[in-house]
Amino acid sequence: VKAPRTLRPLVFLLLGIAILLPFAPLVIWSFSESWFFPDLLPARFGLRAWTYVFDIAGAQIVSALWQSVAVSAVTALISVTVGVPAGRVLGLYQFRAKNLVAVLLVLPVIVPSLSVAMGLHLWFLRLGLTETAAGVILVHLTFCLPYAVFVMWGVFANYNPDFEDQARSLGASTLQVISRVMLPFIWTGVAVAGLFSFLLSWSQYLSTLIIGGGTITTLPILLFALMGSGDRPVAAAVSLVFVAPALGALILTTKSMGQRNLTGVW
């Protein structure tokens, strides 16, 4: 049965509304000065929340923003550096333990970080890694690295190493083969792997709290505190700041890479 032509736009419209609706209260709240029930829209719009975020409470929120960026960027960098070689092996070669390795790598992505972080805390305590950025980065690596490996695995499964042999037969050194042959082929994949790791680390709350002990205040830690304080406009504004990098990345990758790209993050 063909879907009736008139029904099609309707379903698209409903789907669009369903997807975009949750953003509506965030945007409205972040621009509201006073909004009492049961008014559909705020009595007064204004920039109080946004001024608060970037000026008055600026020190705290901007500092959280930078801590988030720093932790996520370093996590992503390490994930990609370690993930590319591993992805290459998994994508290009068959070996017996491959299935086992796949399971071993998929578990940390989905087993909740709280199960791991609660155990790691005692260990990190002895190593002096609790309440440090290094400790938080390490606990984020637990699931960001496997994720990067999976992305690179997929990239290398579609990679033809014959070009490397050709370059080598023409006298290229290993370093030249990597920089002139391999990297140009895989760089979009590397970017996606880095992006995924960044976003995954960016959205972490509980593992940061357990290992960072409140000393490392990333954006999600701040957002939870704000939700507790009940200042809805500011919580809404910070939520939008929090979701911005992911949405920006989505728009960027949709433009540059077309269809299947961010389907992995969830």
Place this chain on the structure above:
Amino acid sequence: MMVQPATEGTQARAQSPPGRLPHLLLLTPALLVVVALFGGGLFMGLLQSLGHLPAAGLKNLSLAHFGALFKDPDFLTSLRLTLYVAATATLVATLISVALALFLVRASRLNRLMSFLLQIPLTVPHLVVAVAMIFLLTPTGLIARLAAWLGLSDTVQGFPLLVNDTWCIGMIAAYVWKEVPFITLMILSVLGSTGVELLDVGRTLKAGPWQRFRFITLPTIFPSLSAAALIVFAYTFGAFEVPFLMGRTYPMLLPVWAYKSYSDVDLMARPEGIATGLVIAAVVSLTIVLAHAILSYSRRRGMVL
């Protein structure tokens, strides 16, 4: 997402080129990190939940904490509630996803705007989804205001409780919103490539719509669908942010219960918190291994491309 990248085999070599053995060497750093941090974290957790205290050493390891856990009626209530939320969210998301994927495949092609829209929920952190759903669904939220504006209910009391409620409706809505695109895209990746041609074959053989769904579409999407559903179930079962912000203070969902016990001022509660975390890890791991088994079995049979 990928339990294992699907597009394999074209270039994969039987073994490494002769004379070189870079495999394990290149794989080692990644495996070391995962085994040390993930394995180490779970192992250290296990030690503590077996009663190991830093001061007391390794003596007196016992299953007492796990035993106490499974005798605690509050724990069992939390476990049941968590299973209910994860199962309901997965079921609802799966049903919507199947319908949506069938619709999108029939609407000839997933147009760019639609595929962009569909990817939005994938990028939004659960924490923000929870905040947005709270602003949307509480008795003073946007939907309640909309209902008041339409004259349907004009008091806070007139609107049903959807957040911090008995049936976790808001929580389930948050998960469904977040996971439907994931399952839908998993199904579409299979359906887009094989489904349409097979359906044409079915049509020429005079199969009705239900027959085509039951004997062509469903078998085609089943492995991916069940793997996606299991992944969603596993994720929902262990997630913390959404139930922490949207759940009631009693009964709590298991991840919230685990963290509450872990961070309790009473240090004796800590091992039980960690033990709960390990129970969650065990449930999630079993679910994922099952998903992986389904996918690799059907891939070997050539059922998934």
